[in-house]
Amino acid sequence: MSRVVVLGSGVSGHTAAAFLRKWLGRGDTVTVVSPKDHYNWIPSNIWVGVGLMRPDQVTFPLRPVYERAGIAFVHGAARAIHPEGDRADATPYVMVEPTAAPGTRVKVPYDYLINATGPRLRFDRTPGLGPDGFSHSVCTEDHAVHAARAFDESVQRMRKGERQQFVVGVGHGTCTCEGAAFEYIVNLEFELRARGVRDKADITWLTNEYELGDFGMGGMHFRTGGYVQPSSAFNASLFAERGIRWVTRAHTTAVERGRAHYETVDGTQGELPFDFAMLLPPFSGVGLTALDRDGADITARLFQPNEFMKVDADYAAKPYEQWRARDWPRTYQSPAYRNIFAAGIAFAPPHAISKPYQTPSGAAVAPAPPRTGMPSAMIGKAVAASIVDMIRGADGPTHTASMAEMGAACVASAGANPFTGTAASMTVFPIIPDHERYPEYGRDLDRTFGEIGLAGHWIKILLHHLFLYKARLRPGWSLIPE
Amino acid sequence: MPTPTPHVATPTRWTLFLRTFIPWQLWRFAMINLRMLGIIRSSHH
């Protein structure tokens, strides 16, 4: 009998737990530990954030799903990993702080552990950033509800004739997830038009991207109209068409009531006044610690300083120009303990994909690599498959899911309406540019494409329902691709 | 960098029309889905 414990019930952890349960025998147990007892389909939070969806349309309770599937659930946050157990007992375990009893701890023993704890939202890295400060976020459904309320207030003001200034983007030079903020700004613009107040709004995109359309993945190139075009042209065109201004290459230094301050790579110190701001935070790992059997702190053996977990990547420090696609991890196994894996946002990327820059005062303007839904789920599934094989006797991981060998499909909503809405449908292959295999653009142009239109919106709606169906583990769920 | 004067490509009226012209978009729906399935297939190991 083996015990597999999965930390986190987001895209990656939930996928891993569901496949483990499907593939393992009933004698083996699968336990999910998560401080949230509901699932959130995060990509649809942008629609909650403009008031088009209610939070209950993007979430559902996990307990009934896990009960039905035979997955044990521990409602709490993992705090420390004890990969060697302790002096009394060598069984590895995780110390968990139950949500119902803060300050207390329970032991959750494991034979195999998957860390899929996702990101910690680091609003604290920029003074005044975030829902406890002066800007909004759509990272959780609660944040999105607050954003929608404030957005609605701005709309009411515009209806009374007031002008309103909107600033949307990222709130720090090292943020990732620019794609999500991009979706939010174009949806916000679309909604202002739908509500008949667009002429009263000034909208500005504030980003750490060196060029528009970088998305933390060094941008991409598409064949279109007889040219190979960079995604910067694609985004600039959409922003120009929608009357959205932009500030690129920026580190947001502070947010105060009605004002965002920034510094750019060329040393410009600027500020943007706003009535409404949605600025995503930078991410770190969730701050798990690790202790050996004597209780000595071995966190640095398992985690990078950014709190993400070390896996089978090449973390050797080297100049940006020298990194290679093969530096990226394939099996997601911890080099320190063969029975520990990290999946989704929780694993530490070996380096940036976008070229990092600095402002003259030394602040990093360095978009972190995104780990979107599709790779997060595929990594979760590959790790689950490896663990099942290892339980059955394999020496090591048998499945791989390198982001340098997989593509991603992404649909970025640009306005939600079944007849007039649009979305940018994109595919990239591979996610991590491979300049050895594809010397010109780093990617296979036959498999990298982008297009904007109503069909994309239909696909986005379809994906919303399909992925929620799949996450509820309804009949046939495993046939729906990641 | 603040917004440069937008020396950028903007869509023609025809392009804008096609973006929400339902018969064309039904065709694109099928084609984009096929492309995405291709990506998914080539990404599974």
Ligand SMILES: Cc1cc2nc3c(=O)[nH]c(=O)nc-3n(C[C@H](O)[C@H](O)[C@H](O)COP(=O)(O)OP(=O)(O)OC[C@H]3O[C@@H](n4cnc5c(N)ncnc54)[C@H](O)[C@@H]3O)c2cc1C
């Ligand atoms: C607004 C927004 C829009 C997005 N849109 C898209 C999109 O359109 N397409 C796309 O592909 N991707 C999108 N993404 C990215 C996508 O949401 C992530 O790729 C995905 O959620 C990553 O999955 P994950 O499982 O690694 O992390 P998460 O989904 O964040 O899950 C982490 C889990 O760990 C739990 N957890 C946290 N701390 C602990 C702890 N101490 N112990 C145990 N559990 C813990 C959390 O409660 C959560 O259940 C978007 C992201 C955002 C923020």
